[in-house]
Amino acid sequence: MNPVPHHIAIVMDGNGRWANARFLPRIAGHKQGVNSLSRCVRACVERGVGVLTVFAFSSENWNRPSEEVSGLMELMVVALAKEVPRLNDNGVQLRFVGDRQRLSDRVRHGLDKAEQTTAANQRLVLNVCFNYGGRWDIAQAAQKLASRGEAITEQSLNQAMALAHVPDPDLLIRTGGEFRLSNFMLWQSAYSELFFSDRLWPEFDEAALDQAIAAFSHRERRFGQTTAQVRTQVRAHPGAPSHEKAA
Numbered sequence: 105m106n107p108v109p110h111h112i113a114i115v116m117d118g119n120g121r122w123a124n125a126r127f128l129p130r131i132a133g134h135k136q137g138v139n140s141l142s143r144c145v146r147a148c149v150e151r152g153v154g155v156l157t158v159f160a161f162s163s164e165n166w167n168r169p170s171e172e173v174s175g176l177m178e179l180m181v182v183a184l185a186k187e188v189p190r191l192n193d194n195g196v197q198l199r200f201v202g203d204r205q206r207l208s209d210r211v212r213h214g215l216d217k218a219e220q221t222t223a224a225n226q227r228l229v230l231n232v233c234f235n236y237g238g239r240w241d242i243a244q245a246a247q248k249l250a251s252r253g254e255a256i257t258e259q260s261l262n263q264a265m266a267l268a269h270v271p272d273p274d275l276l277i278r279t280g281g282e283f284r285l286s287n288f289m290l291w292q293s294a295y296s297e298l299f300f301s302d303r304l305w306p307e308f309d310e311a312a313l314d315q316a317i318a319a320f321s322h323r324e325r326r327f328g329q330t331t332a333q334v335r336t337q338v339r340a341h342p343g344a345p346s347h348e349k350a351a
Contacts, residue, residue, distance in 0.1 A: 109274035109320055111155040112148065113296065115288050116141065117280030118304030131175040136306035138183045142190075147310045148228060149194055151317065155229045155270045159288045163203065163237035177211055180234070184214045188221055195227030201266045202236035203244075229270055238290030241266050267292055275320045279305045279312075297323045 116137055123133030141158060148156045161176060191198060200215040207215075215234070245264035249256050262268065273289065276296040283300050285293065299316040301308065 107321070108152050108317055109297075110153065111157065111271055111273045111275075112153055112316075113157040113159075113273035113276045113289055113293070114144070115159045115276075115278040115280075115286060116305040116308075117278060117282055117286075119306060121280065122304040122306045130172055131179065133306060134176060134179055138179065138187070140306050140308055142187060143309060144313060145191070145196060145228065145230060146194070147313050149196070151313075153228065155231065155273075157201075157231035157233065157267065157270070157273060157289070159233050159236070159286075161202075161234045161236070162287060163235055163240055164287065166206070166235075177208065180211055181214050184218050188218045191230065192222050192225065195225045196222060197225040197227075197229045198222045199229060199231045199269065200234050201231050202234045203240060204235065206235060231267060231270065233288070236266070237287045238285070239287055241289075242291055261291070265291060272296065275299060275316065277301060277313075277316050279303050279308050 119133035119137040120130040121133070122136060123130050126132075144158075145156060160180075165176070166173060188198065198218045198221075200219060204212050204215065242261070242265075244266065245261050246256055248264045249260055254260055267289070272292045272294070273296045276285075276289065276293050277299045278285075279301045281300070281302045281304075289296075297320050299319055301312055301316065303312050
């Protein structure tokens with residue numbers, strides 16, 4: 105059995121549908137989603153998860169109605185002011201991953217300040233993917249290598265990715281009852297265990313997180329090897345966490 109995953113990634117889907125079902129504006133669902141994220145971060149800290157990466161705003165979300173996009177940008181600023189002191193007190197290091205060029209100066213300043221405030225924390229790394237896309241990440245990594253005249257290999261691309269500061273996710277969760285990655289961590293999720301929840305993100309609580317972790321704990325992670333090879337390694341190194349076995 106696998107231990108608690110070191111790195112959990114989540115597609116936080118269903119905020120708009122949660123709001124629509126209650127005849128509320130979609131932004132109300134996103135506000136409730138912030139509360140759910142705060143609850144999930146606290147639960148991950150308590151369970152010993154090392155890294156949590158969440159999909160907050162995709163590069164395709166700019167195509168949504170302008171009032172929803174502007175509301176999401178304002179919500180980010182407000183959430184940072186409210187949540188960063190609490191996250192900092194709990195030892196959470198915030199990292200924002202994505203293309204910041206299209207963001208307003210106000211939003212960029214908020215992201216920069218949050219990262220600086222929490223930079224020394226080591227209890228949990230919280231990556232918030234904001235204006236992010238998996239294809240963008242691969243493209244920017246290739247462009248970075250090309251501009252430096254470096255050979256484009258699997259190893260060099262991996263080191264140039266926007267999430268190179270953390271290991272690949274062990275467990276990738278998507279809420280909302282959908283069964284797709286939606287351009288999230290396409291490179292990094294090659295060997296991630298996938299878990300799909302019918303719960304809308306505002307309804308995703310500690311019990312739902314524990315259900316996903318329990319499902320993960322019963323998965324056999326082979327990384328291209330045979331079952332016999334994996335079991336031999338587990339017997340030789342019974343305490344090794346799953347993210348180390350991937351090496």
